[in-house]
Amino acid sequence: MIEIKNLSVDLGTFLLQDINLKIERGxxxxxxxxxxxxxxxxxxxxxxxxxxxxGEIWLNGSEVTNLEPERRGIGFVYQDYALFPHLSVKGxxxxxxxxxxxxxxxxxxxxxxxxxxxxVSHLLERNPSTLSGGERQKVALARALSxxxxxxxxxxxxxxLDPHAREGVQQELRQIHHRLKATIVHVTHDFEEAxxxxxxxxxxxxxxxxxxxxxxxxxxxxNSEFVARFSMxxxxxxxxxxxxxxxxxxxxxxxxxxxxxxxxxxxLHASLRPEDILISRELLRSSARNCLRGTITHINDRGSxxxxxVSTPLDFICLLTRRSxxxxxxxxxxxxxxxxxxxxIHVF
Amino acid sequence: MVTQIWRRIAAxxxxxxxxxxxxxxxxxxxxxxxxxxxSSSPSLLFDTLLEGEVRSAxxxxxxxxxxxxxxxxxxxxxxxxxxxxxRFPGKRFVEALIDVPIVVPHTAAGVALLFVFGxxxxxxxxxxxxxxxxxxxxPGIIIAMLFVSVPFLIDxxxxxxxxxxxxxxxxxxxxGASPWQAFFRVSLPLAWRSIFAGSVMxxxxxxxxxxxxxxxxxxxxxAPILVYERLEEYGLDYALxxxxxxxxxxxxxxxxxxxxxxxGERA
Numbered sequence: 001m002i003e004i005k006n007l008s009v010d011l012g013t014f015l016l017q018d019i020n021l022k023i024e025r026g027x028x029x030x031x032x033x034x035x036x037x038x039x040x041x042x043x044x045x046x047x048x049x050x051x052x053x054x055g056e057i058w059l060n061g062s063e064v065t066n067l068e069p070e071r072r073g074i075g076f077v078y079q080d081y082a083l084f085p086h087l088s089v090k091g092x093x094x095x096x097x098x099x100x101x102x103x104x105x106x107x108x109x110x111x112x113x114x115x116x117x118x119x120v121s122h123l124l125e126r127n128p129s130t131l132s133g134g135e136r137q138k139v140a141l142a143r144a145l146s147x148x149x150x151x152x153x154x155x156x157x158x159x160x161l162d163p164h165a166r167e168g169v170q171q172e173l174r175q176i177h178h179r180l181k182a183t184i185v186h187v188t189h190d191f192e193e194a195x196x197x198x199x200x201x202x203x204x205x206x207x208x209x210x211x212x213x214x215x216x217x218x219x220x221x222x223n224s225e226f227v228a229r230f231s232m233x234x235x236x237x238x239x240x241x242x243x244x245x246x247x248x249x250x251x252x253x254x255x256x257x258x259x260x261x262x263x264x265x266x267x268l269h270a271s272l273r274p275e276d277i278l279i280s281r282e283l284l285r286s287s288a289r290n291c292l293r294g295t296i297t298h299i300n301d302r303g304s305x306x307x308x309x310v311s312t313p314l315d316f317i318c319l320l321t322r323r324s325x326x327x328x329x330x331x332x333x334x335x336x337x338x339x340x341x342x343x344x345i346h347v348f
Numbered sequence: 349m350v351t352q353i354w355r356r357i358a359a360x361x362x363x364x365x366x367x368x369x370x371x372x373x374x375x376x377x378x379x380x381x382x383x384x385x386x387s388s389s390p391s392l393l394f395d396t397l398l399e400g401e402v403r404s405a406x407x408x409x410x411x412x413x414x415x416x417x418x419x420x421x422x423x424x425x426x427x428x429x430x431x432x433x434x435r436f437p438g439k440r441f442v443e444a445l446i447d448v449p450i451v452v453p454h455t456a457a458g459v460a461l462l463f464v465f466g467x468x469x470x471x472x473x474x475x476x477x478x479x480x481x482x483x484x485x486x487p488g489i490i491i492a493m494l495f496v497s498v499p500f501l502i503d504x505x506x507x508x509x510x511x512x513x514x515x516x517x518x519x520x521x522x523x524g525a526s527p528w529q530a531f532f533r534v535s536l537p538l539a540w541r542s543i544f545a546g547s548v549m550x551x552x553x554x555x556x557x558x559x560x561x562x563x564x565x566x567x568x569x570x571a572p573i574l575v576y577e578r579l580e581e582y583g584l585d586y587a588l589x590x591x592x593x594x595x596x597x598x599x600x601x602x603x604x605x606x607x608x609x610x611x612g613e614r615a
Contacts, residue, residue, distance in 0.1 A: 049518045069521040076522040082515045086537045095533070096523030147523055 001025045002046065002151060002185065007055030009045050011038050014207050016045075019055065021202060021209065023185060028177045030194040031187040032218075032230065033204035039187040042204065043153050046185065047074045060150055070099075075144030079156035081136040083128035089139050090124040096147040114142040117179075118172055134165030138172060145176070152176075154186040158193055173197060191230045195219065195269050196348045203227045215269075235272040235316055241265050241347060248289075251347065256314050259289040262347040269348050274307060274319035276344040280337045281328060289342040292316075296334050310338050385596055388589045393596075396589040402574065405590075406597065409571040412486060413554030416493035417501070417547050424502045425543060429535065431502075432509035447503070449496050457495055458563025465491060465564070488565035493554035500553055501546040508542025509535060541609060548605040555598055 007019035016038045023029045033039050044050035046057060048069035056065050064072050084092050093114065097107045115121040118138040128136060137157060144152060157173070158166045174197065177184055187204075188194055194201050195215040202212045205226045211218060219236050222228035239253035241264055250257045251270050260270065278284065283291065294312035306325050308318045316338055320330075330336065357364065388396075396402050431443065449457055465472045465482040472482060482488035512535050520530040536543075558572040566573060571594050579587035 044518070047518075047522055049521060068526070069518070070524045070526055072522075074522055076519055078515050078519065080515075082513065082519045084516060084520075084534060084538075086534075095520065095525075099524035099529065143519075143523070149522075 001060055002183070003058040004046065005056040005058070007045065007057065008053045009038065009041055009050065010053050011041055016042060017207050019209055021212070023183065025183055026181045028184045028186065028197055028199045030198035030201040031185065031204055032191065032194045032201050033189060035189055037204045038207065039204055040155050043155050043185065043187055047076050047153055048072055073147065073150045075147060075149030075152045077140045077144050077152070077154045077157050079160050081140040083136055083140060085128055088124070089120070089126050089128065092128065092139060092143050093146050096143065100147065110146055114145050117145070117176070118142045132165065133161045134168050137161060137169050141172065141176070150183065152182050152184045154184060156188055157186065159188070159190070170196065191234070192269070192271055192346070192348050195236065203230065235274065237270050237314070239270055240267050251345070253314060256312070258345060259342040260345045260347050261343045264347050271346045271348070272316070272340060272344060274317045276340050277316060277318040278339040279308065279318055279320060279328070280339065283337055284339050286339060288339045291337055291339045293335065293337055296330060296332050296336060299332055310336060312338065381595060384592050388592045392589050393593055396593055402590055402593070405569050405571045405574040406594065408568055409555050412489045412570065413493050413551050416490045416497060416554045417551045419490070419494055420498040420501045420550050421547060424498050425505050428502050428505035429509050429531070432506050433514070447499050450499050454496055454557065454559030455563055458492055458560035461491060461495055461560065461564055482564060484565050484567050486568060489561050489570060492560035492564045493557050496557050496560050497550045497553035500549040504546025504549065505539065505543045508539030512538045545609045548602065548609060552598065552602055
């Protein structure tokens with residue numbers, strides 16, 4: 001368990017202030033914030049890699065505020081992997097174990113275990129520069145796990161990866177969390193990543209923690225404009241993805257079935273961009289697989305564009321240009337059709 | 349056909365112009381060196397090498413420059429690392445100061461050193477009390493070489509350390525390394541090539557030093573001073589074989605060490 005009490009950190013141009021967080025043992029905790037919010041520095045402060053101005057950091061019931069990083073037992077993974085370029089993959093994995101003076105047999109066992117866990121056994125003799133982004137990040141994760149850390153700190157671990165590799169590493173993170181019951185603190189600027197992985201999310205902005213809660217709380221009940229900006233103008237739903245009888249794939253959200261295109265199955269999330277939804281008065285004949293009838297419950301006028309909330313009864317936020325809005329002539333309370341492609345829904 | 353060739357040449361006008369200008373400076377460097385090496389017959393060079401005075405001068409030059417480099421490594425590498433890792437007011441000034449020995453006339457540098465390490469001055473007195481004298485002695489040669497050549501090592505090592513991502517050191521810390529261990533297991537191996545290249549430069553620069561050594565320690569005589577003395581006392585014919593020998597030795601050492609430094613770089 002990690003407890004951060006009244007932490008403040010000097011970032012040169014501004015301060016991180018009054019940071020109070022309590023992260024439970026075995027929790028997957030996300031710190032969500034825009035670029036430049038001081039997320040990396042916050043993580044480095046927890047690890048003891050960045051000097052703090054004031055406050056306390058507690059790890060599993062003992063205070064570590066003034067403890068050297070090498071004695072905290074914290075695994076750290078950076079966005080761009082930070083693998084030692086002068087060592088092979090194996091050398092990277094052995095670095096921490098040699099430091100802890102483990103016996104040869106023990107080191108061998110641990111290396112086999114972590115490489116097996118992350119599926120990188122075949123890369124042991126390779127040089128880090130020859131690996132793909134996804135492979136590097138898995139090796140970096142394996143290296144952090146090799147010292148059996150009490151906590152795993154991940155600094156934007158998916159941001160440098162291409163979409164395909166990102167999905168793979170995301171699965172690994174879920175697995176590690178699930179199988180090792182690991183306590184993980186993961187910082188990101190990506191809202192969907194936060195929702196997909198986090199048990200709880202803390203939103204960091206303007207130098208402080210603005211809101212802490214479950215993913216649902218964060219995107220359903222944002223407590224400030226800043227938090228809302230992360231989720232606003234997005235449609236995000238929790239649901240279950242299954243194979244339908246007709247060979248298609250559907251996600252069931254609060255009893256409503258939508259067709260999607262994805263390899264993933266199970267309890268997941270779906271997002272849909274407001275500009276990908278077509279609004280019409282009549283049922284459209286098109287190739288789009290999803291078409292729902294609903295009522296306009298709210299219109300948010302932004303000048304050249306407007307956001308409509310359409311209750312189907314699931315609430316969809318749809319983006320319209322002023323021109324098409326005026327052409328169709330829509331008002332609150334009117335019935336419309338929302339149409340969108342199965343491929344427009346992003347499942348994560 | 350001809351117009352096509354002309355067009356092709358025209359398309360590469362910049363490359364060709366730069367190549368021609370570059371060739372001029374290459375010839376300027378190579379011709380004197382090669383002429384020097386080949387102007388003395390091999391047998392004359394060999395006879396020169398057998399002269400006790402010449403051999404001891406060359407040997408003295410090589411090992412004093414090497415000792416200066418060792419001192420430079422011990423004191424300069426920590427400074428290089430500090431400068432690469434810390435920001436502080438006046439840092440630029442310190443960095444400029446380090447390069448001053450390169451730009452001042454080396455005879456002036458020698459005089460400046462004399463004012464500190466001479467027997468009537470501060471450091472000179474202190475060292476004299478433990479039996480080390482600088483004027484007209486081997487330690488004098490070493491500090492003269494150190495003074496004028498250590499900037500090359502510090503600059504190169506600093507650049508090497510700057511290229512090492514701080515986060516590699518931070519990760520090493522989380523993996524259980526103390527700051528010392530992180531330095532010796534991560535930063536130093538990664539900056540090694542730059543440090544080695546800087547050391548080679550420093551050694552080479554030390555071997556070739558004349559002005560500062562001339563002021564501090566004319567005797568015992570290092571090779572560059574021997575060349576100068578023979579030229580002054582006996583004329584060009586006597587200076588030439590020694591000079592040729594010196595150039596050949598420097599060339600061999602320099603090429604050899606550079607190939608070590610850049611071995612594996614292509615990989």
